[in-house]
Amino acid sequence: MLVYTLKRLGLALLVTLAVSMLSFALLYLSGDPAAAIAGETASASDIEAVRHYYGFDRPWVVQYGEWMFNAIRGDFGESYYFKLPVSQLVSERLSVTMILGVCGISFALLTAVPLGVAAAVRPNSFIDRIALFISVMGQAMPSFWFGLVLIVIFSIKFRILPPSGSDGWQNFVMPTVVLGYYAMPAIMRLTRAGMLDVLGADYVRTARAKGAGEFRVMFKHALRNAIIPVVSLAAVQMGFMLGGSIVVESIFALHGAGYLAWESIGRNDLPTVQALILIFSLFYIVFTFLSDLLNAWLDPRMRVG
Amino acid sequence: MENILSVRGLKVDIPLAAGTLHAVRGIDFEVRRGETLCVVGESGSGKSLTSLAIMGLLPKQAQRSADRLDFAGVDLQHASNRDMRKLRGDRISMIFQEPMTSLNPAYTIGDQLTEALLLHRKVGKAAARNRAIELLEKVGITAAASRMKQYPHQLSGGLRQRVMIAMALMCEPDLIIADEPTTALDVTIQAQILRLLKDLQRELNMAMILITHDLGVVARVADKVAIMYAGEMVEAGTVNEVFTEPRHPYTRGLLRCIPVPGRTKAGEHLGSIPGIVPSLIGNMPGCAFRSRCDEAIPACAADIPKRLSSSGHLYRCVHDYGPLSSLSSSSGLQAKSGEA
Ligand SMILES: Nc1ncnc2c1ncn2[C@@H]1O[C@H](COP(=O)(O)OP(=O)(O)O)[C@@H](O)[C@H]1O
Ligand SMILES: [Mg+2]
Numbered sequence: 001m002l003v004y005t006l007k008r009l010g011l012a013l014l015v016t017l018a019v020s021m022l023s024f025a026l027l028y029l030s031g032d033p034a035a036a037i038a039g040e041t042a043s044a045s046d047i048e049a050v051r052h053y054y055g056f057d058r059p060w061v062v063q064y065g066e067w068m069f070n071a072i073r074g075d076f077g078e079s080y081y082f083k084l085p086v087s088q089l090v091s092e093r094l095s096v097t098m099i100l101g102v103c104g105i106s107f108a109l110l111t112a113v114p115l116g117v118a119a120a121v122r123p124n125s126f127i128d129r130i131a132l133f134i135s136v137m138g139q140a141m142p143s144f145w146f147g148l149v150l151i152v153i154f155s156i157k158f159r160i161l162p163p164s165g166s167d168g169w170q171n172f173v174m175p176t177v178v179l180g181y182y183a184m185p186a187i188m189r190l191t192r193a194g195m196l197d198v199l200g201a202d203y204v205r206t207a208r209a210k211g212a213g214e215f216r217v218m219f220k221h222a223l224r225n226a227i228i229p230v231v232s233l234a235a236v237q238m239g240f241m242l243g244g245s246i247v248v249e250s251i252f253a254l255h256g257a258g259y260l261a262w263e264s265i266g267r268n269d270l271p272t273v274q275a276l277i278l279i280f281s282l283f284y285i286v287f288t289f290l291s292d293l294l295n296a297w298l299d300p301r302m303r304v305g
Numbered sequence: 306m307e308n309i310l311s312v313r314g315l316k317v318d319i320p321l322a323a324g325t326l327h328a329v330r331g332i333d334f335e336v337r338r339g340e341t342l343c344v345v346g347e348s349g350s351g352k353s354l355t356s357l358a359i360m361g362l363l364p365k366q367a368q369r370s371a372d373r374l375d376f377a378g379v380d381l382q383h384a385s386n387r388d389m390r391k392l393r394g395d396r397i398s399m400i401f402q403e404p405m406t407s408l409n410p411a412y413t414i415g416d417q418l419t420e421a422l423l424l425h426r427k428v429g430k431a432a433a434r435n436r437a438i439e440l441l442e443k444v445g446i447t448a449a450a451s452r453m454k455q456y457p458h459q460l461s462g463g464l465r466q467r468v469m470i471a472m473a474l475m476c477e478p479d480l481i482i483a484d485e486p487t488t489a490l491d492v493t494i495q496a497q498i499l500r501l502l503k504d505l506q507r508e509l510n511m512a513m514i515l516i517t518h519d520l521g522v523v524a525r526v527a528d529k530v531a532i533m534y535a536g537e538m539v540e541a542g543t544v545n546e547v548f549t550e551p552r553h554p555y556t557r558g559l560l561r562c563i564p565v566p567g568r569t570k571a572g573e574h575l576g577s578i579p580g581i582v583p584s585l586i587g588n589m590p591g592c593a594f595r596s597r598c599d600e601a602i603p604a605c606a607a608d609i610p611k612r613l614s615s616s617g618h619l620y621r622c623v624h625d626y627g628p629l630s631s632l633s634s635s636s637g638l639q640a641k642s643g644e645a
Contacts, residue, residue, distance in 0.1 A: 210421040301456070
């Protein structure tokens with residue numbers, strides 16, 4: 001288990017390094033950063049001055065080293081737009097994104113797992129068809145479109161939920177549903193497939209032979225085994241959702257980190273964009289790592305091996 | 306002694322695309338308290354489905370019917386799901402053929418052992434634990450207390466099957482059904498497990514249905530034996546009757562297949578019955594064995610009489626092989642010689 005953990009950790013660190021280089025390279029991929037900051041009317045000498053002021057004239061290895069060194073200490077430089085430390089900007093917005101992520105994945109799990117179990121218990125039944133329909137819909141509908149439909153129904157027609165902003169819990173309802181619905185189909189199908197598989201297992205028959213009731217057989221004996229891959233999928237999706245909430249936050253103008261990223265790209269605010277990309281990638285890496293650990297922890301066979 | 310299990314006309318049908326598979330075609334038998342019945346037959350003859358039919362654990366698509374299916378005075382055909390649940394694991398237990406996959410990989414041995422007792426008896430966790438440790442020791446597992454914390458994957462096949470046996474005994478059942486409990490194990494371990502089962506069965510005075518295709522095992526442990534072929538019971542009786550006066554050509558064929566020390570020379574081929582088991586789909590009038598039988602005559606395609614002695618020795622064949630007696634013979638294989 002220790003060796004396994006260390007291996008996974010090593011892999012995670014390597015990926016982090018690669019991602020940090022990519023987000024640093026972003027500065028140059030989007031054209032000359034000095035020209036961008038100086039503005040369209042700046043003269044050549046102005047641009048050179050800006051270049052020197054921001055240190056863009058130094059070798060890139062030095063620049064990357066410095067950026068990385070500061071980033072590790074939580075210093076991502078100053079936002080070109082707000083003239084405020086990026087770390088301050090980002091940390092304010094991150095809590096909104098995290099709340100949304102946790103709500104989204106909870107919503108997905110709470111709907112997908114029971115539906116998946118019910119579908120597996122009675123394959124091809126009415127409930128199985130409903131589950132299939134819901135999951136196909138979830139995959140076919142783009143988030144932005146689903147978000148707009150919800151706004152039309154609940155904000156414009158019935159006026160029960162605010163269409164935008166981030167003032168209270170009401171603002172989180174629709175974003176949670178949209179984000180959660182995005183993750184739901186995969187979780188549901190994995191639960192259903194896992195349960196179908198496990199319900200045919202010999203140990204489920206053993207449980208019945210002991211006199212266990214259906215509920216106990218389903219949840220204690222079957223689901224406990226079928227849920228292992230589902231939990232790791234959910235952890236990966238959680239990492240993805242924290243970064244992938246850009247679309248959802250922009251539709252509902254929810255002031256989270258995703259919305260900030262969307263705005264900063266429009267404003268050419270590169271330090272902020274760089275920081276956010278690195279953070280979103282880190283979420284993904286951390287949750288993927290957690291998913292591997294959870295998998296090993298839930299499966300006794302992996303724990304010892 | 307009273308019958309603990311009476312079965313009359315038990316049938317199991319499985320509807321398939323190609324037609325209905327009649328896996329068990331109307332079989333009769335009973336088991337008395339403390340008695341061991343061995344069921345013998347090639348694979349596919351319906352032995353497992355018969356035991357699952359008694360347990361009420363048939364696969365969903367399989368249909369069971371019977372003229373009579375009584376366990377200790379309870380009519381299993383009309384028992385509710387709840388009543389069946391109360392019987393299973395408490396008064397009837399089952400040991401399966403596949404020890405490697407019959408334990409839940411996610412729970413410790415201790416959790417799985419105590420479960421049956423906690424489900425059926427009003428006992429505390431500590432009492433259930435003590436009982437589990439006691440039984441682990443009884444089935445010959447050393448360091449029982451530390452085994453309780455282990456997971457199935459940490460045990461060998463032989464140990465897992467011992468755990469399964471301990472699990473089946475948790476509530477001291479009246480009947481234990483062991484479906485080829487040693488087929489998946491090493492030859493050296495097979496004998497140990499069988500002896501263990503037999504000893505426990507005697508000690509606890511349980512009835513046992515032991516399914517096997519090893520006639521050597523039958524000779525050692527059985528009181529009664531039933532020979533199944535293609536979903537039918539072609540011959541049944543006490544071990545003495547069936548081994549010393551086998552009547553059905555299939556039984557005689559099977560008996561020729563076991564090596565007998567002294568009579569079988571090293572290197573000599575054991576007898577085997579040529580041919581294959583017929584498809585069980587659709588109706589099969591006449592004797593199912595006739596395509597493989599040396600003694601088949603045209604009448605085998607018609608209805609087959611059921612020949613029964615006063616002592617209960619039964620066979621189904623067109624041929625009348627003479628009057629059945631219930632001599633307790635001294636020749637041939639000695640039943641219950643105690644050597645396992
Ligand atoms: N779930 C099932 N679906 C279809 N056929 C089955 C099923 N279970 C058993 N059978 C068929 O029923 C027959 C009897 O099976 P079984 O009772 O397992 O035999 P045995 O235990 O004597 O080897 C076999 O032909 C087998 O293929
Ligand atoms: Mg079988």
